[in-house]
Amino acid sequence: MPDLSIDVVAKAAGVHRSTVSRAFSRPEAVKSETREHILRVAEGLGYTMSPLAQALRRKTSTIIPLIVPDITNPFFAELAKTMTQAADERGYQLMLCVTNGDPAKSDGYFTAMQAMYAPFGIVAPSTKVDTETLKRFAFGHKVVVIDRVEGDDSVPTVTVDSRKGIMLALDHLHSLGHTSIGYVSGIAGTHTAQDRMDAYLELTAQSGSTPVVLDSGSDLDAGTRGAEHFLQMDNPPTAIIAANDMVAFAVISALGRSGLRVPDDVSVIGFDGLALGARFNPPLTTVRQPIADMGHIAIELAEKQNVDSSVDHIVLEPELLLRGSTSGPRK
Amino acid sequence: MPDLSIDVVAKAAGVHRSTVSRAFSRPEAVKSETREHILRVAEGLGYTMSPLAQALRRKTSTIIPLIVPDITNPFFAELAKTMTQAADERGYQLMLCVTNGDPAKSDGYFTAMQAMYAPFGIVAPSTKVDTETLKRFAFGHKVVVIDRVEGDDSVPTVTVDSRKGIMLALDHLHSLGHTSIGYVSGIAGTHTAQDRMDAYLELTAQSGSTPVVLDSGSDLDAGTRGAEHFLQMDNPPTAIIAANDMVAFAVISALGRSGLRVPDDVSVIGFDGLALGARFNPPLTTVRQPIADMGHIAIELAEKQNVDSSVDHIVLEPELLLRGSTSGPRK
DNA sequence: TCGGTTGCTGAGATCGGTTGCAATAACACT
DNA sequence: AGTGTTATTGCAACCGATCTCAGCAACCGA
Numbered sequence: 001m002p003d004l005s006i007d008v009v010a011k012a013a014g015v016h017r018s019t020v021s022r023a024f025s026r027p028e029a030v031k032s033e034t035r036e037h038i039l040r041v042a043e044g045l046g047y048t049m050s051p052l053a054q055a056l057r058r059k060t061s062t063i064i065p066l067i068v069p070d071i072t073n074p075f076f077a078e079l080a081k082t083m084t085q086a087a088d089e090r091g092y093q094l095m096l097c098v099t100n101g102d103p104a105k106s107d108g109y110f111t112a113m114q115a116m117y118a119p120f121g122i123v124a125p126s127t128k129v130d131t132e133t134l135k136r137f138a139f140g141h142k143v144v145v146i147d148r149v150e151g152d153d154s155v156p157t158v159t160v161d162s163r164k165g166i167m168l169a170l171d172h173l174h175s176l177g178h179t180s181i182g183y184v185s186g187i188a189g190t191h192t193a194q195d196r197m198d199a200y201l202e203l204t205a206q207s208g209s210t211p212v213v214l215d216s217g218s219d220l221d222a223g224t225r226g227a228e229h230f231l232q233m234d235n236p237p238t239a240i241i242a243a244n245d246m247v248a249f250a251v252i253s254a255l256g257r258s259g260l261r262v263p264d265d266v267s268v269i270g271f272d273g274l275a276l277g278a279r280f281n282p283p284l285t286t287v288r289q290p291i292a293d294m295g296h297i298a299i300e301l302a303e304k305q306n307v308d309s310s311v312d313h314i315v316l317e318p319e320l321l322l323r324g325s326t327s328g329p330r331k
Numbered sequence: 332m333p334d335l336s337i338d339v340v341a342k343a344a345g346v347h348r349s350t351v352s353r354a355f356s357r358p359e360a361v362k363s364e365t366r367e368h369i370l371r372v373a374e375g376l377g378y379t380m381s382p383l384a385q386a387l388r389r390k391t392s393t394i395i396p397l398i399v400p401d402i403t404n405p406f407f408a409e410l411a412k413t414m415t416q417a418a419d420e421r422g423y424q425l426m427l428c429v430t431n432g433d434p435a436k437s438d439g440y441f442t443a444m445q446a447m448y449a450p451f452g453i454v455a456p457s458t459k460v461d462t463e464t465l466k467r468f469a470f471g472h473k474v475v476v477i478d479r480v481e482g483d484d485s486v487p488t489v490t491v492d493s494r495k496g497i498m499l500a501l502d503h504l505h506s507l508g509h510t511s512i513g514y515v516s517g518i519a520g521t522h523t524a525q526d527r528m529d530a531y532l533e534l535t536a537q538s539g540s541t542p543v544v545l546d547s548g549s550d551l552d553a554g555t556r557g558a559e560h561f562l563q564m565d566n567p568p569t570a571i572i573a574a575n576d577m578v579a580f581a582v583i584s585a586l587g588r589s590g591l592r593v594p595d596d597v598s599v600i601g602f603d604g605l606a607l608g609a610r611f612n613p614p615l616t617t618v619r620q621p622i623a624d625m626g627h628i629a630i631e632l633a634e635k636q637n638v639d640s641s642v643d644h645i646v647l648e649p650e651l652l653l654r655g656s657t658s659g660p661r662k
Numbered sequence: 663t664c665g666g667t668t669g670c671t672g673a674g675a676t677c678g679g680t681t682g683c684a685a686t687a688a689c690a691c692t
Numbered sequence: 693a694g695t696g697t698t699a700t701t702g703c704a705a706c707c708g709a710t711c712t713c714a715g716c717a718a719c720c721g722a
Binding site for chain 4: 663664665666667668669670671672673674675676677678679680681682683684685686687688689690691692
């Protein structure tokens with residue numbers, strides 16, 4: 001491929017560089033006859049425009065970064081998947097950036113995205129620390145956050161209603177006859193984790209029961225520790241709400257290792273609605289977040305902000321996903 | 332940020348554009364005194380070089396694409412994670428590209444990576460169809476494949492020894508006393524899936540037993556179907572080897588729904604060594620692939636190829652990861 | 663037939679760097 | 693002092709597009 005530049009095509013088509021450029025990026029500005037000829041020639045040569053050169057000159061590209069803390073977490077994986085989709089439906093290419101919780105990295109990604117003239121970026125549930133970083137950069141740059149952002153309304157966000165989700169879980173469990181319902185928290189530091197916990201606390205109190213927080217620790221092993229705590233209790237709850245599906249998995253796994261069966265001995269309900277949950281043992285009953293919608297909406301918000309410079313905060317409705325990890329309490 | 336270009340810095344530092352350029356990209360070519368001054372000034376202005384402009388001129392960038400069919404599959408997620416890491420240890424930035432099995436998309440990504448002057452790219456277990464695409468592009472472009480590639484030695488690859496892995500699983504099961512061992516295949520179309528299956532068939536025959544392939548179907552539901560098949564057998568095997576962890580999950584889940592317990596009623600062993608497996612119910616015994624190593628090695632191979640234009644085929648050793656899904660056969 | 667659009671295309675500067683080449687300075691050696 | 697390096701830096705072309713400004717031809721109405 002002897003370096004195909006716009007000039008090569010121009011020469012081959014017998015027109016000027018700028019005409020070729022127009023033929024591609026502003027078709028209506030070129031006589032259709034000419035345009036088709038150019039396009040044909042280009043096609044024949046196997047020519048494509050250099051996104052680099054374009055971005056450099058236009059000062060805007062089509063690559064948009066999705067910044068997530070950990071792609072290994074299926075929630076983010078699913079998010080990434082639908083966002084990839086949503087992105088290229090609209091002609092963008094998603095660039096997945098994984099920070100592994102390192103703020104320095106998100107920092108790096110932000111400046112990189114800036115340097116690459118990304119029209120905007122998407123940040124998924126960031127820890128509160130990251131939020132600081134975010135604020136420094138969000139200024140002057142379009143970012144939409146898939147989470148709630150505290151004390152800064154200038155950033156568009158899309159979240160799912162945590163309170164509603166917890167309520168769904170609670171109601172479901174209550175309707176099965178559970179009265180003592182424990183809770184295991186998720187990855188600390190995210191606002192959503194906080195919100196879910198708060199909702200649990202509040203709603204439980206409201207219904208007159210005593211909240212039982214089995215673990216409010218911070219890392220991925222919350223599930224395991226929650227289960228341990230559970231096993232040591234004299235009068236353990238008959239059901240457990242896990243702050244997210246991964247934690248639910250860990251809880252069930254740990255319980256299982258100690259001979260307890262779900263849902264026969266304890267009911268467990270998750271929060272996320274991961275596809276993976278359907279293949280768990282038992283299939284996980286959970287509060288589903290409309291992940292696909294979140295992806296699409298995130299992009300819409302971003303685009304909208306780019307024209308309107310409007311800042312919306314969308315809150316989506318979760319829904320109950322009944323599978324096999326809950327049942328009536330053991331007598 | 333009033334557009335920070337190299338000229339701005341040059342002016343501020345009282346030197347020529349080219350000197351600034353050198354200060355950054357070829358430090359030894361500038362008097363250390365000057366260099367430090369420039370760097371200081373740049374720092375003060377908060378200046379960073381435009382990777383776009385650099386790539387355009389140099390005809391080589393530092394972004395390297397990792398092409399995977401489905402990021403939702405934890406195997407790829409883990410791969411992506413370690414590769415991200417490995418990449419930026421070496422100063423590259425990984426750009427994750429998800430094809431969702433659509434060859435048109437890989438096509439697109441390949442031309443994109445070409446256009447972005449990526450120094451090379453990594454392709455993870457592609458289906459055989461994709462391999463066609465690959466061949467068209469690999470020519471003239473550096474690609475390393477994390478899988479085996481049939482009939483084309485010109486592409487560097489890194490794989491794990493499938494035969495060895497299956498042998499590990501078989502030996503483990505045998506040593507526990509199992510004599511009838513079934514098999515459920517993985518995502519059809521990949522060479523590794525094929526290799527594992529072949530290994531199973533061959534090794535089983537070799538040991539004098541009859542292979543029992545529970546499902547050789549192609550999609551993600553192989554596990555579920557495999558379990559169904561298992562349940563309908565008059566004389567089912569006492570253990571099952573799943574072609575990969577996800578399939579193992581599905582098998583166990585399906586078995587569980589029918590009241591069968593693992594490992595008490597049936598032993599199940601997976602292949603991959605996903606972190607997720609540790610949180611499964613029961614924790615999954617599996618054949619571990621050294622995913623992290625694969626990532627690092629893939630990049631090394633790519634770099635090596637870039638200088639040497641040598642083409643290596645690395646085969647890594649799998650190892651047995653004992654957890655809780657296998658035990659002696661039920662009497 | 664002439665001034666006034668309108669439509670299409672060419673020129674050339676520009677985006678933000680890189681790099682071969684030339685110029686200058688500094689230093690070594692005979 | 694004269695000449696030959698060697699170390700530094702400036703100059704200017706170039707990477708592959710975009711875009712404003714002109715130029716030119718065809719078309720319109722008077």
